[in-house]
Structures are given as structure tokens and as C-alpha cells.
Amino acid sequence: MRKSISSVQNTFIKQLVLLKEKSRQRKKSGQFLIEGKRELSLAIKGGYTIESLLFYPDLFSESEAEAMSSYNIDIIEISKDVFQKLAHRDTTEGVIAVVNSKIHTLENLKLTSKNPLILVAEAPEKPGNIGALLRTADAANVDAIIIANPKSDLYNPNIIRSSVGCVFTTEIAMTTSEEAIVFLKKYNFNIFSAILQESEPYYTQNYILPTAIVVGTEATGLSEQWREAATKNISIPMQGEIDSMNVSVAAGILIFEAKRQRNFL
Secondary structure: OOEEEOOOOOHHHHHHHHHHHOHHHHHHHOEEEEEOHHHHHHHHHOOOOEEEEEEOOOOOOHHHHHHHHHHOOEEEEEOHHHHHHHOOOOOOOOEEEEEEOOOOOHHHOOOOOOOOEEEEEEOOOOHHHHHHHHHHHHHOOOOEEEEEOOOOOOOOHHHHHHOOOHHHOOOEEEEOHHHHHHHHHHOOOEEEEEOOOOOEEHHHOOOOOOEEEEEOEOOOEOOHHHHHHOOEEEEOOOOOOOOOOOHHHHHHHHHHHHHHHHOOO
16 A cells, blocks of 8 residues: 655654755765656666655656656655645645765766866855756766865755756766865866966867866855866956856856867867
8 A cells, every 4th residue: 555644744754854954964864855757857867766756646646656666666645735845846746756865976986988078166155056057067968077175965955956957967076176186187187277367268278188177156266276286277258347257157168168179079
């Protein structure tokens, strides 16, 4: 008989609320919540292990829930009150999953290309910016993204939402700037740091060989160590009154220039 939970006071539901709201609980348990059909399908495609699936039958059909039983997971029908308690956004399609986290170390980073292109983001703070960077990385099909000196939990609901599930389909490592630089130099990457000081226009550089494009925050930019470690410091010439742009926009410009050059290979 399928499980059913109707009370928001249920002990299991209370645990899931903590997963939704508390980074500390996500790290302690090694689990997080996913909501939405697209996000769930991308997590499955990305090789994530689904532990439980909760569905609200008015929005997610019995047949859809039954189809998930082939993954050998707990299927739990929930009431409207429970669904609204767990859902992070109003437009979720009636499905929430409990998912096991992955380990995002440099040692676990899988680079299958002989000529990889990597995006490095140093100390991004806003979940929306991190999500947008992940979308940009996915759009350009980069080989990996390294988040250096992370300020936010990767499985924050706002990152998952703003990345529209790209957090599940992109190779991601989280580490320090020092360790990232050692890693990139060990594997002979050309490092292009987006920084104003002593920089050259981004379009004058060659991104054909193994390349890491490094971006920082709008407020403080990149730390000094990235300027010193760079093969070249690059910049996007500004033609208006301001001297910076949103980090995901800047990353997109730089990455797609590298992709444009590589299309000639």
C-alpha cells in the first residue's frame, strides 16, 4: 500500500522542512529537496540518487507517480497543506523529491575532453548569480565549473531554481582559490582572469588550448592571486558610464568567444 501523509506536523515532513530551509541540515544529512518535473528529470539524467518522491495528486498524476516506482524509491502521496509547506515556489508541478547530494571536490571532477574549457567563479555570493552562471555554463556546454571560495550551499533552493536544473547536469567542483590554481597549473591550463588591472581585451586572446576563464564578483572582482596566476588578464571594454556588468553576462561573453574560436578546429 502506498504511503500517504496529510499532516504538516508529521515528523518526516518536519525533517524535510529543515532540508528546505537550513544549509546546515542539508550538509549534515547529505540530502536536499528538488521540486518540479524538469528539475527532477535533469537530476536523474545527472546520475543523482532519488530517495523519496512526494506528490500532490491534484497537480501530479497517479500515473506519473507510478512511473517513478521503477527507480525503487518511496512514493508518498501528500495533502495540499503538506505540499504548500514543502514547496519553495508557487509554480511547482506537484512533485517534490528527496535526493542524495554529490561530493564536489576537485578530485571528483570528471574531465573527459582532451582540450577542456572550464569556467571558474570566485566567491559568488548571490544564489541567483550562481544559478545564472550554471545556466551559462550549460548553454555553452563547458566541461566544468569550479566555484572557488564558495559563499553559498550548492543545493540552496534558490540556486536550483535559478539554474533551472543545470546544477544537476554540469560538472562542478567547490574548492579554495589556492587549490584551484594548483589544479589548473598541474594540468597545463591557460588561465584567463577577468580583471581590469593590466588587462588586454578579451577578443585579442587565443582560447584554443585547455582554458580556464575566471570571473569574480561585481563588487570586489577577483583576488590578487588570480591576477598573479593568470596566463593573461582580460577585460571586456565598457562603452557606457559603468565599469562592470553582471557576472553571468560577463562570463557568457567570454565563454562564447572561446567557443567561437574552438568551432574553427
